[in-house]
Amino acid sequence: MGESDRPTKKMRIVDTSSGEKIAEKAEEELRQHPHSSRDQTLEFHNDGEFKDIIPHKTTAKQAQNLEDSINNPFTGRPFTQKYFDILKIRRDLPVHSQRDEFLKIFQSTQIMVFVGETGSGKTTQIPQFVLYDDLPHLKGTQVACTQPRRVAAMSVAARVADEMDVQLGEEVGYNIRFENKTTNKTMLKYMTDGMLLREAMEDHNLSRYSVIILDEAHERTLATDILMGLLKQIADRRKDLKIIIMSATLDAEKFQNYFNEAPLLAVPGRTHPVEIYYTPEYQKDYLDSAIRTVLQIHATEGEGDILLFLTGEEEIEDACRKISLEGDELIREQGSGPLSVYPLYGSLPPHQQQKIFEKAPEPYNGRPGRKVIVATNIAETSLTIDGIVYVVDPGFSKQKVYNPRIRVESLLVSPISKASAQQRAGRAGRTRPGKCFRLYTEEAYKKELIEATYPEILRCNLSSVVLLLKKVGVDDLVHFDFMDPPAPETMMRALEELNYLAVLNDDGDLTSLGRLASNFPLDPLLAVMLIGSADHKCSEEILTIVSLLNVPNVFVRPANARKYADEAKLNFADQSGDFVTLINVFNEFQEALNQGGINQWCRDNFISYRTMQQAINIRKQLYRMMENFDIPILSTSQDDKKFNKYITRALLGGFFMQVAIKSGKGYKTVDGQDVLVHPSTVLPTSPEFLLYNELVLTSKTYIRTVHSVKGDELKKFQFFSDYKF
Incomplete structure (x- = not known):
């Protein structure tokens, strides 16, 4: 059925109204019995130690006096010795010397641009400078600091809670998709840019925030670009709101121009010279070359940790296994020092992410112990890891690419940009002079790599964005102030898709189904499928499927045991295909969890325990949301003859395109x-x-x-x- 065969009429289901009817009923129920607000009312604190401080008139000296006090001005409890030890380190960061200059600009303007190179301390220190000047806790507001990645939001919040000598989740917290670690005491909230966007859907003026900091704005994620457009509008309506745009690269002029010539403050990072090495010829197998390079560095170079950039979870875990095995061989055969290898990617659980900050192993027999971190581009700017002296850069990353004509969005392994290559090399010069090994030729760097990565908004499906903008009250999408406007065809495809899903009507307005679907932190297609599943008596099963589609692959397939892994997978197989197979995995995992011995069960069945736990957490949150919106949660036994028919109809409710x-x-x-x-x-x-x-x-x-x-x-x-x- 090619493009020419496609009918022009609306792509609607005959019983399309199932989701719409459920949505209308949920809206009516909410009107008659409104639930208490999911947001906490923020706590007002008395002024205590701040009684002589005037908000937005603080000097660096006044703030430092409070930081040097015996008691923590935010909690009233005595500061610990650990706090004062960390304070010495903080005051050695490049950003600290410009605190007064920062405060003068911050106090005198509504929107400012701050450029701090990686290692300057901007992500941890600027929000604290703001806290001591804005004093949000005295007026019942919060300071928000957005991050493009969940791992950064969590790890930075934990670090800042330590620096401020407060408990994570109390005065300092984080909010990411499917995990909210904040209370009504929280005054500084690190969050993903996507979560702040979701809050804007409920509160178009983001009125709970007195200051909003968009960090890592140079990454130009979809959510950050939309937030910049919304914040421009909100700033006109709320003159009391202050906005800081923070970037790690010196492309600040574009941000300044976009925000009506906003003032700029630039702080240099703390960097040492980095020697760059290129390969003489193209590397056919970059993964193998990368592993060889890491092992060669360990065998021949002086002390210092290694950072290897790869493209995704599977590749990273594979490389970690090989480096560990061959590193052990080096130790046995050549007397090399001990080697600790750590993966780092977005879906890794927080406690495992924290391992990258552990110290390298001690030297052995005069040979240096070394830490190897194998990471996605999350380690380019989002996280600062001390001790890295060697960087291995194969020159690739995974990027979203969208073709609106065939409606295909894919993650493709693509060459990085020159800007990314420079960021990667810079990671080697944090603690002392370093070396960067680029696994491509110098000619390829100069002639083949583009200058900067294209913003995400120019290369992805916009259906989620359009739905979100409609929910925050933006009706004129054509004239919305995008920093880089997306192609009209991509925008039209998104509108068409949302109309097919019945979340927008023919006039482009939100339907009841659209209003309800926009509340779920899901792709519109999955949200519509989940809402409509109640009409097919299988919302429990579709909940399971949606949760498992929102985590990495649950099936583990190690290189040395692929045959056994494939055989184990067939034990869960359903003849209808992979969706019901996922339900079988989930149900049997839950059973094993209840009976005990779950780790052995996961090993025997080649199932990722970590991924299944993620899916369970997501499912719990979606379940609560369905309950809150009074969407019936129904189940049909797999022994029922109609089970497959119900599942198929529910799946088609979202996947009919x-x-x-x-x-x-x-x-x-x-x-x-x-x-x-x-x-x-x-x-x-x-x-x-x-x-x-x-x-x-x-x-x-x-x-x-x-x-x-x-x-x-x-x-x-x-x-x-x-x-x-």
């Missing part, structure tokens, strides 16, 4: 794209119709996580009315 039709040896999507079924599927046959969760672009185009669908079910869709079944 993602159907593939048998074509020759493969399939063709409804948008005319030739695809193959991904080899990871458990599907035993090749049915005429499949629905799928995602398209994966490698050397071939695959559909992954699939479910068999009968033609009779598709006939209920107007979209397939022209198709001859």
Whole structure:
């Protein structure tokens, strides 16, 4: 079914109104019985130690006197010795020498731009400078500091809580998707940019905040770009709100121009010279080259830790295993020093992320002990890791790419930009002169790498963005003040998709379903599917599926045991495909969890315990949200003859645009794209119709996580009315 075959009429389901009816009922229920606000009323503190301080007139000297007090001015409790030890380190950071200069600009303007190179201390210190001047706790407000990544929001909040000698989750906390560690005492909140956007949906003026700091703005994530546009509008309505845009790179002029010539303060980082080494020729297998380079550094170079940049979880875990094994060989055969290897990526649990800050092993027999951190581009600017002297940069990262014509958004391994390469090299010069090993040629760096990464808004599906903007009250999307406006075709595709999902009506206004769906921290397609699942008596099962689609792959497939892992996976397989297989995994995991011995069960079945725990936490939050919105939570037994029919109908409620039709040896999507079924599927046959969760672009185009669908079910869709079944 190619582009020319596609009907022009609306792609609606005959019983489309199931989700809309549930949404209307939920809205009516909320009108009649409003739940108490989910937001806490913030606590007002008495002025105590701050009685002589006038907000927005503080000097660096006054703030430092408070920091040097015997008692913590925010809690009234005595400062610990650890606090004073950390305070000495803080005052040695480059940003500290410009505290007065920062305060003068901050106090005299509504919006300012702050450029602090990596290692300057901007992320931890600027919010504290603001706290001692804005005094939000005396007026029942908060200071927000956004981060593009969850790992940064959590680790920085923990560090700042230590620096301020307060308990994490009390005066200083964090809020990320599916985890809120704050209370009504919290005055400084680190949060992902996406979470602040969600708050703007409920409170269009973000009235609980007196200061909003957008950190790592140079990363130009989708959420940060939208926030910048919204904050420009909010700043006009709220003259009491102060905004700081923080960047680690010197492209500040663009931010200044966007915010009407906002004043700039730049603070240099603390860097040492870094020697750059290039390979003489192109590396065919960058992963193998990277591992060899790390081991060579360990065998031949002086002390100092190593940071290796790779593209994703699977690649990183694989590299960690190989480096550990071959590092042990080096120790045995060449007497090399001990080696500790740590992974770092976004979905890693917080306690494992913290391991990267542990000290390197002690030297052995005169050879240096060394720490190797294998990370995604999260380690470019978001986190500062002391002790790194050697950086290995293969020159790749995973980036979202969206093709609106075939409605495909994919994570592709792509060459990094020159700006990213410079950031990576800079990590080697934090503590002393360092070395950066680029696994590409100097000519490739000069001629092939683009200057800077394209903002995410120019290369992703905008349906979530459009839904969010509609919810925050932005109706004129064409004239919304984007720093870099997305292509009109991408915007039109998003509007079309949301109309097909019935979250926007034909006039582009939010429907009841749209208003309800926008509350869920999910892709609109998944939110609509979840809401409508109650009508198909399987909301419990769809909750499980949605939770598992929002975490990394639950199936572990080690390089040395792939055959056994694949056999273990088939024990959970359902003949309808991968979605019901996920339900089976979840149910059996829960059973094993209740009976004990879960770790052994996970090892035997090649299931990731960590990923399953993430899915359970997500499911709990989504379950609570469904309860709050009075969406019926129903279940059908797998022994019921209608089980598969109910699951299929519920899945089609969201995935009806993602159907593939048998074509020759493969399939063709409804948008005319030739695809193959991904080899990871458990599907035993090749049915005429499949629905799928995602398209994966490698050397071939695959559909992954699939479910068999009968033609009779598709006939209920107007979209397939022209198709001859």
